[in-house]
Amino acid sequence: MRRKLTLKDVSRESGLSTFTVSRALAGAEGVSKESREAVLRVAEEMGYVPNLAAQKLRGVASSTIAVITAGTSNAYYLDMMNGIQAVAQDMDQTVVLTDIAIGGVYDIGRERQTIQRLLEGRVGGVISTLTLLPESVKRLEDWEIPIVFVDSSPPEELPYVPSVTTDNYNASLLVGAHLQSHAFQDWLLLVYPPIWSSRKERERGLRDAAAKAGATIEVVEAGNNAASASKALRDCLGRRGGRLPDILIAGNNPILLGAFQVARERNTIIPDNMAMVCFDDFPFAPYLDPPVTVLNERSEEIGRLSAHMLTEIMSAQIEARKAGKPAAPIYTNEHQLQVPVDLVVRRSCGCPDPTRSRS
Incomplete structure (x- = not known):
């Protein structure tokens, strides 16, 4: 671990007094523009960080x-x-x-x-x-x-x-196995950019699960928000000639919201016209119509x-x-x-609602 730099180090390197250096770093008055710029430049080059705490x-x-x-x-x-x-x-x-x-x-x-x-x-x-x-x-x-x-x-x-x-790869295999049980053949993953590292293993797991199920999977990338997800899904459906996938897998709940918005615009009935599942549980998932099947990551x-x-x-x-x-x-x-994770099954994937009483 290198020695922590001090105000005196910046003073010595810049050739200015510690008083001037201190005021320059604090943004205080009484320091010329040239001196302030010199202090900030030297501090950055040296890696000095003022202790504002x-x-x-x-x-x-x-x-x-x-x-x-x-x-x-x-x-x-x-x-x-x-x-x-x-x-x-x-x-x-x-x-x-x-x-x-x-x-x-x-x-x-x-x-x-x-x-x-x-x-x-x-x-x-x-x-x-x-x-x-x-x-x-x-x-x-x-x-x-x-x-x-x-x-x-x-x-x-x-x-x-x-x-x-989360073990995102095996979590995705768990989701994929459930989709296989429904015999879905056309999967669509609507997902956020790879800057979020969970994307890589989630996508890999779902691709492997689709291959095992003999299904096709299309991956559509959106920004990590509802508005971007809506646009990306609209564009995707346009390329598909309006044909809906059997199952839409939302990468998280903001993306799910965007998908629901498009479904509402198109009068899509879930899960009759298109099933849905979502990564990441959220408090109101059981209260949507239909209640949403989610992967609960705890x-x-x-x-x-x-x-x-x-x-x-x-x-x-x-x-x-x-x-x-x-x-x-x-x-x-x-x-x-x-x-570890849990798959919480509700009606959006096409399963009967387990909370409903049976006669």
């Missing part, structure tokens, strides 16, 4: 967990946050939320800006729902800030970084597990600092967890 007396940074989401319209994140908050409350920690894919649209500039803000605030740890850039993870490591990925994998270059995920449990994992790593760092030892986060094989 200390400047603003925000207290102990190690008590704060930052959760990076990727589109808060997805109900998955709401349940996941419930799990994280429950653990954080027990541990007397503060949770802050930041979104790098507002409206389901990922922004690389927002990711870099977010990482910079988290470093400046000296958060104690990070939980990310999206695979971040390797450089982002490395920057956190340089400042001894641990990270746990949830519902997403760490960057391929950094496989040792902790994660709590997002609240994933949230609890990720928060427990992160706080254990953070606690070990605190003990190391007390003992005067290096406090870099220590990751082990136990920090790679996969949570």
Whole structure:
């Protein structure tokens, strides 16, 4: 672990006083434009990050967990946050939320800006729902800030970084086996971009399941939001001459919403004209007409597990600092967890509603 840079290092490299450097980095008045630009340039080149937590007396940074989401319209994140908050409350920690894919649209500039803000605030740890850039993870490591990925994998270059995920491949095989039981032959997967790492294994599992069932599968990519999903599905149906698939598989609930909108426009009767299933459970799935068959990924449990994992790593760092030892986060094989899933069968896939009484 490299030595942390200080204000004096920037002062020495820029040739300006620590007073000027401090005011330039804080955006305060009394510093010329040329001096401010010189300080910011030197700080960026050196990799210096000002400690805004200390400047603003925000207290102990190690008590704060930052959760990076990727589109808060997805109900998955709401349940996941419930799990994280429950653990954080027990541990007397503060949770802050930041979104790098507002409206389901990922922004690389927002990711870099977010990482910079988290470093400046000296958060104690990070939980990310999206695979971040390797450089982002490395920057956190340089400042001894641990990270746990949830519902997403760490960057391929950094496989040792902790994660709590679903076994998306086998989960997709489970969905596919159920579709095979209905003898569906024409499958359509409406799914988000591959920047969300769960896409790869979900698609691979469904392709293998379709091949085993002797079915065809068409993969249609949309942005990770309802409006984009609606447009992508309309375009797809236009290419198909209006012919509906036997089964539409929605990658998550925002995409499902977009598919429902198109179905309503076309007066499509579900599941008579086209069946539907969805990855990720959501609270109102049983109350739609028809109730939706979903793959329940236990997002609240994933949230609890990720928060427990992160706080254990953070606690070990605190003990190391007390003992005067290096406090870099220590990751082990136990920090790679996969949570089992459940297929919740309802009427949208063509099954009878199990909640209805039989005479």
